[in-house]
Amino acid sequence: MPLQLRTRRSVCRATGALAALLLLPACGTVTSPGAPDSSPSTLPACPAPVDGQVPADCVPYDPEHAMEQNERYRDRAPLDDSAMAGNADALEQATAALEALGEGDEPLTEDGVERALADVGLEHVRTRGDGAGGVRFGVGAPAGGCMVGSVAADGSVSAELAGVILDGGCLPAH
Template identity: 85%
Template structure:
C-alpha cells in the first residue's frame, strides 16, 4: 500500500520537472527560448539564446581530430612501425591483389590485432590499428604499392581509423 502511494506521489510531481520559464514571463506556463545565430553587429536579442554557427560547425567536426601521442608511446612503437612498414612494402611489391583482407593479414602477421582496413576509392587501402605501446599505427597502401605508415594518437571519437 505504501509503495502505491509513493508511486502516485511521484507521478503527480513528474509533470513539474524540467520546465523552464523565460525571464520576465508571467504565469506558470513554460516558454523555452529558441536558439538564434549571434548577430555580427548590434545587440544580442533577448528572445532567443545566441550561438556562433561557425564555431558550432567547427566543433561538430572535432571527432576526427587526434589526441597527442607522447614520446614514450612513439619510442615503444618504433619497432612495430618498422615491421609493419616492411610487411606492407612486401605486400605492395608482391603479385597478390591489394585488398583490405591482404592488408589486415600483413599487419596481423607482425603481431597487431583488431586491424581495420578500408578501400580508399583509388585502388588503395587505408588502415588503422591500435599500437602495442599506446596510440595508433595508421596509413595506407596506394594502388601503385607505395606505403605510408605513421604513429598517431587515437581519434577523439575513439579508434584509429576515422569514419569515411
C-alpha cells in the same frame, strides 16, 4: 464480461490520471532564495550577428564554433614520447610488410593489408578501401596509441604513429 473490462479500464485511467496530478507539482524546479534562475530559456536560438546588437527575442550562438565542435570526434589524443619510442620498431616492420604487398603480382586488398600487419604481430587491424584502389588502415600499436596510414593502389605506403581518436579506436569513421 465486457462490462467488467470497461470498468477496470476506467478505474485504471482514473488512477493513472490522479497519480499524474499528484506527482506533477513534484516535477517543478525549486530554486533557493538568491540563487540564479537555472530554468531553460523559452527563447529560440539565433546565429550571433557579425555586426550589431543581438536581437532580444533569441539566444545567440556561434554556428561555426558549433560545427567545429560537432567534428571533434575525429581529433586524436596526443601520443607521448615513450609510446612513440616504444612503437618505432613495430612501425618499421609494418611499413616493410606493407611495401612488400606492392612488389607481388596479387591485387591490393583489405584482407592482404590485414594479413601483412598481423604477420608482424599487430592485432585487431581495421581496414577500409579509399575509393581509389588503395586501402586505409588503423591498428593499436604495441606500446600504446595507434599505427595509421594507407597503401595506395600503386603500392606506395604511408604509415605513422598517432594517438587514439577521441571517439575511440584508430581508424576514423568515413
